[in-house]
Amino acid sequence: MPADPTPHGATASGAGASGAGASAAWKSGDTPQRLAQIALRDLPWEIGVAKPDPAIVVDGVSRTFGGLTAVAVDHLEIQRGGITGLIGPNGAGKTTLFNLLTGFDQPDTGTWSFNGKSLGKLAPHKVARLGVVRTFQLTKALSRLTVLQNMLLGAQDQKGEGFFRALVPGIWRAQERENTEKAMELLRRFKLDAKKDDFAGTLSGGQRKLLEMARALMSDPEVVMLDEPMAGVNPALTQSLLGHVKDLREQGMTVIFVEHDMDVVRDISDWVVVMAAGKVIAEGPPESISQNQAVVDAYLGAHHDAPLTVEEEDQVLAEAEQSIARSEGHADVLDSDRATRGDTKR
Numbered sequence: 602m603p604a605d606p607t608p609h610g611a612t613a614s615g616a617g618a619s620g621a622g623a624s625a626a627w628k629s630g631d632t633p634q635r636l637a638q639i640a641l642r643d644l645p646w647e648i649g650v651a652k653p654d655p656a657i658v659v660d661g662v663s664r665t666f667g668g669l670t671a672v673a674v675d676h677l678e679i680q681r682g683g684i685t686g687l688i689g690p691n692g693a694g695k696t697t698l699f700n701l702l703t704g705f706d707q708p709d710t711g712t713w714s715f716n717g718k719s720l721g722k723l724a725p726h727k728v729a730r731l732g733v734v735r736t737f738q739l740t741k742a743l744s745r746l747t748v749l750q751n752m753l754l755g756a757q758d759q760k761g762e763g764f765f766r767a768l769v770p771g772i773w774r775a776q777e778r779e780n781t782e783k784a785m786e787l788l789r790r791f792k793l794d795a796k797k798d799d800f801a802g803t804l805s806g807g808q809r810k811l812l813e814m815a816r817a818l819m820s821d822p823e824v825v826m827l828d829e830p831m832a833g834v835n836p837a838l839t840q841s842l843l844g845h846v847k848d849l850r851e852q853g854m855t856v857i858f859v860e861h862d863m864d865v866v867r868d869i870s871d872w873v874v875v876m877a878a879g880k881v882i883a884e885g886p887p888e889s890i891s892q893n894q895a896v897v898d899a900y901l902g903a904h905h906d907a908p909l910t911v912e913e914e915d916q917v918l919a920e921a922e923q924s925i926a927r928s929e930g931h932a933d934v935l936d937s938d939r940a941t942r943g944d945t946k947r
């Protein structure tokens with residue numbers, strides 16, 4: 602795990618690359634949460650704004666599927682040590698962006714880097730080895746492996762994999778023991794230790810989400826990307842999951858998570874990035890988002906598919922009735938019917 606949460610390029614007393622007003626407030630002993638908040642506090646709420654200490658920088662990344670532009674992000678920086686919420690209506694391109702950043706998909710154009718190192722064209726396991734891991738909207742726990750076996754699959758740097766090392770069983774046995782100890786420690790933290798020998802397929806949806814998060818931590822990541830970690834999780838486990846996400850920041854990790862529940866987003870994000878139709882349409886601290894007209898429009902637009910309320914349904918029916926009656930020359934019948942009911946609305 603990253604031991605030193607102090608932002609790169611910043612001393613404990615505070616000299617960040619930019620945002621000088623904010624960095625002046627850094628004190629030794631500040632928690633990662635406070636450091637991230639201070640680093641982001643005085644930034645303008647502008648799309649593509651430079652962060653004092655970015656872990657990830659995205660430039661001109663686009664991905665199309667046939668004629669559809671799923672992602673078209675001009676410039677985006679993710680602050681190290683903070684929790685960044687990525688929100689947007691269905692189909693906004695959030696998962697596709699995650700896929701691109703973690704090597705699960707390749708873009709048509711663009712570059713992106715982690716700690717200044719380009720991640721373009723790297724396979725997912727290499728991206729993970731460098732320190733960027735992700736979880737999936739639909740969990741990828743392998744049902745027919747046990748919980749512990751799933752955890753061990755997440756371990757990096759398996760010394761037993763190398764040919765010469767494989768000739769020296771002592772090395773891989775020691776490695777295996779180390780990995781198992783680490784897996785058990787994480788399982789205890791996520792309260793899954795009692796289930797270590799159960800098949801992952803027998804876990805509840807929420808427990809699978811926990812397992813996936815725990816497994817992602819086996820590789821000691823610096824950046825953890827969580828795709829809808831709370832989706833389908835019962836309320837009792839939601840709190841526990843939220844606590845775990847906050848813990849990641851306490852341990853100095855950078856977290857990016859996709860979430861639809863705005864209460865959750867407000868609760869845990871230091872910064873929020875909003876996507877719609879593949880583009881970033883707003884970014885800022887959580888409190889800035891609900892005041893942003895572009896965000897309100899994007900969400901209201903997305904709600905065309907939402908079920909109608911009873912009142913809206915009544916109105917649609919009444920209008921349809923009127924239009925049929927008029928086209929058939931019976932408007933008078935509807936008018937007298939409405940008058941009988943004491944309904945004056947047309």
Ligand SMILES: Nc1ncnc2c1ncn2[C@@H]1O[C@H](COP(=O)(O)OP(=O)(O)OP(=O)(O)O)[C@@H](O)[C@H]1O
Pocket residue numbers: 666669670671689690691692693694695696697698
């Ligand atoms: N493999 C694919 N082939 C074709 N179209 C795709 C593919 N993957 C994503 N898309 C399309 O790209 C757009 C962005 O999808 P994406 O899943 O990234 O959105 P999202 O913001 O994560 O949505 P949600 O919140 O519903 O998960 C959508 O229109 C989607 O249908």
